[in-house]
Amino acid sequence: MLDIKFIRENIDLVKKNCVNRKVKVDIDKLLTLDESRRDNLSKIETLRAERNQKSKGKPSDTEIAKLKQVGGEIKNLEIILSQVEAEYFELLKAVPNMTHPESPVGGEEYYKVVFTGGKPKNFAFKPKDHEELMLSNDLIDFDRGTKVAASKFYFTKGNLVRMNQALINYGIDVVAKHGYEVVETPDMAKDEILQGIGFNPRGPETQVYSIENTDLSLIGTAEITMGGYHAGEVLDLSKGPKKYVALSHCFRTEAGAYGKVSKGLYRVHQFAKLEMFIFCKPEESEKYHQEILDIEKEILKGLDLPYRVIDIPTGDLGGPAYRKFDIEAWMTMKGEGESQGGYSEVTSCSNCTDYQARRLNIKYRKEDGSTEFVHTLNGTAVVLSRFPLSIVENYQQKDGSIAVPKALKKYCGLKKL
Numbered sequence: 001m002l003d004i005k006f007i008r009e010n011i012d013l014v015k016k017n018c019v020n021r022k023v024k025v026d027i028d029k030l031l032t033l034d035e036s037r038r039d040n041l042s043k044i045e046t047l048r049a050e051r052n053q054k055s056k057g058k059p060s061d062t063e064i065a066k067l068k069q070v071g072g073e074i075k076n077l078e079i080i081l082s083q084v085e086a087e088y089f090e091l092l093k094a095v096p097n098m099t100h101p102e103s104p105v106g107g108e109e110y111y112k113v114v115f116t117g118g119k120p121k122n123f124a125f126k127p128k129d130h131e132e133l134m135l136s137n138d139l140i141d142f143d144r145g146t147k148v149a150a151s152k153f154y155f156t157k158g159n160l161v162r163m164n165q166a167l168i169n170y171g172i173d174v175v176a177k178h179g180y181e182v183v184e185t186p187d188m189a190k191d192e193i194l195q196g197i198g199f200n201p202r203g204p205e206t207q208v209y210s211i212e213n214t215d216l217s218l219i220g221t222a223e224i225t226m227g228g229y230h231a232g233e234v235l236d237l238s239k240g241p242k243k244y245v246a247l248s249h250c251f252r253t254e255a256g257a258y259g260k261v262s263k264g265l266y267r268v269h270q271f272a273k274l275e276m277f278i279f280c281k282p283e284e285s286e287k288y289h290q291e292i293l294d295i296e297k298e299i300l301k302g303l304d305l306p307y308r309v310i311d312i313p314t315g316d317l318g319g320p321a322y323r324k325f326d327i328e329a330w331m332t333m334k335g336e337g338e339s340q341g342g343y344s345e346v347t348s349c350s351n352c353t354d355y356q357a358r359r360l361n362i363k364y365r366k367e368d369g370s371t372e373f374v375h376t377l378n379g380t381a382v383v384l385s386r387f388p389l390s391i392v393e394n395y396q397q398k399d400g401s402i403a404v405p406k407a408l409k410k411y412c413g414l415k416k417l
Contacts, residue, residue, distance in 0.1 A: 001093050001359050004034055017098055020105050020314040025094045033088040040081040047074050093195070097355040099314050100323035110313040111326075117297060118306035120330040120341060121394060127340055128400070129333035130392040131264030134160065136400055137417060139392075140265075152254070152268045159417045163391070163404060164272070164384045166411035171274045171382035172245060174299050178291070180245040180276060185225035187249045188216045193228035196360035198320035198352075209251050218251035223378040226277035231360040234371055241280035241288060245381055248273060263333055264389065266344070271385040278377040281364065282354065285375035289351040292379035293325050296347045299381060302407045305390050306330035308343055321350040329390040341393070346386040349379030392417070 007014050008031065015027050051070045104110045134140040138157060145154035156164060172182055191210075194217055200206050209218040219225055226246045235242060250273050254262075265271075276295065278288050293309065300307045312324040327347040334342030354373035357363070363371040395403040402417040409415065 001355060002095050002097065003354075003358065004092060007031070007095065008034070014095065014098075017314075018096065020099060021096045021317060022107070022315040023094070023096045023319070025091060025096075027095070030088065030091040030095070033084055033091065037081065037084050037088050040077050040084060044074055044077050044081065047077070093359070094319075096317070096319045097322050097353060099317065100351075102311070103317070103323050104311055104313040106313045106315055108313060108316040110315070112311040112313075113308050114311050114325070115297070115309040117301055117308070118304065118330075120306045123332075123340055123396075125398045127332040127335070127393065127396060129263065130331075130389045131333075133392050133396055133400065133402060134264070137402060139417060142264075150269065152262075153270055154265075154268065159412075159414055160388060162412045162414060163408060163417060164388060166408040166414075167382050167384060167387055168247065168272070168274055169411045170302070170408055171299060172247075174302065175245040175274070175276060175295055175381050178243075178295055179240075180243040183222075183226070183229075183244050183246040185219075185222050185229075185246050185248045187219060187251070189219050189224050189228055191215045191217055193231065193360070194219075194224055196231065197224050197227040197356055198318070198359075199224060207252050207254065209253060219248060220252045221250050221273060221378075222246035222248040222275035223277060226275065226378070227356050227360060227376060229277075230279060230362050233362060235279060235362065235364045235374060237279070237281055237364045237374070238367075241278050241284060243288075244277045246275050246277060248275070250383075265385045266333070266389060268385055271383060273383045274381040276349075276377075276379045276381050279357075279362065279364075279374045280377070282372065282375050285351050285353060285377060288377050289323065289325075289349065292349040292377060293327075295381065296327050296349060296379055300327060300329065300346075303387075303391065303405045304407075305394055305405075307346070312348075318350075320352040320355045322353045322355070324348055324350040329386070330394060331390055332393040332396075333389075344386075346383065346390060347380035350377065352376045352378070 011027060018025050047070050051067055104112045139160035140157060141155040176182055194208065199208060207220055211217060225248060226244055249270060251270050254267055254269065276292050280288050307327050307329045310326050310328060312326055317324055326345045328343035329346045330341050331344050332341040334344055353375050356376045357373040362374050364374050365371055391405060392402050397403060404414045404416060
């Protein structure tokens with residue numbers, strides 16, 4: 001969340017940012033509640049000090065009666081304060097992060113292409129989509145996934161399983177050489193951690209599966225578990241940032257996703273993912289945002305997949321991100337008419353500045369001994385839904401078989417799927 005002091009001192013800027021990000025928050029009401037909250041806290045502190053002063057020594061009967069009256073006043077003010085704070089923090093958490101000045105302003109259609117890598121293959125035949133290719137090669141079973149679990153769950157089979165494992169190992173090797181510690185995380189997290197990261201764990205619009213009769217939810221990304229990894233801690237960043245590459249399963253309800261692209265593996269309820277996560281000093285976060293993006297590009301280039309990088313516009317950033325880049329790979333499933341394909345998202349990377357750290361109380365110790373909130377960053381290394389999707393579509397052969405990228409052959413020993 002934003003620092004309330006920053007909001008007080010930059011009211012018009014914060015309001016404009018909310019408009020640009022298409023977030024409706026009553027900033028005036030938030031500031032009124034903030035004033036009421038501070039006023040109540042001040043009165044409570046004054047009365048407590050008065051009570052402590054008068055309770056010293058042996059008070060008279062009159063003073064004892066007065067102390068009881070003061071105690072009652074404190075209790076009433078505390079009740080009012082708790083009610084004010086509940087509404088205050090609800091509004092404060094709804095205020096989105098500020099936005100990088102270079103981010104495009106507008107809805108999702110206002111994205112900006114900032115880099116293109118590789119050229120889409122010009123197939124000498126009409127290319128198929130990954131679902132048709134995977135089914136014809138007996139690599140996936142959606143029907144039995146639906147029978148056992150629900151729609152958009154699935155079984156992967158045979159050489160696709162081996163290639164998926166190769167993708168994870170390839171991703172770990174690429175990222176680890178840049179100094180990232182490898183972690184495998186729990187697949188569940190407490191709701192307070194999800195809220196700290198910026199996810200809504202409950203309610204009709206949630207993207208999260210909640211565990212009944214607990215305060216736990218299945219995670220949608222290792223960003224959640226890794227963000228919570230250092231919750232409530234003061235970090236030593238004197239020797240550099242904390243950099244992790246984390247493996248987890250991911251579960252998403254995809255509520256509200258109907259009508260969007262959802263063919264085959266593109267939008268599913270469960271998948272495995274390798275996620276990069278960094279805790280760093282504030283002055284370093286833009287540098288490490290670029291590092292994460294460069295690693296994502298290195299992974300896509302190593303797989304020889306055509307891709308482009310887009311700068312995400314303000315209206316599509318989500319609450320925590322200060323700036324976000326998506327990488328979109330070329331997919332034949334996006335083809336229409338004479339076109340053999342189009343670009344669609346496979347990874348994203350975000351600089352969340354101190355927005356998540358402030359909610360999760362993660363700080364670092366400065367040289368002068370004082371503490372300050374860290375900045376957090378996250379980015380996808382490999383995801384086992386859209387990565388195999390892209391590989392299958394881009395490496396399909398005329399006879400319907402599927403070649404394996406050169407970078408993965410040493411990990412799985414396969415030439416074809």
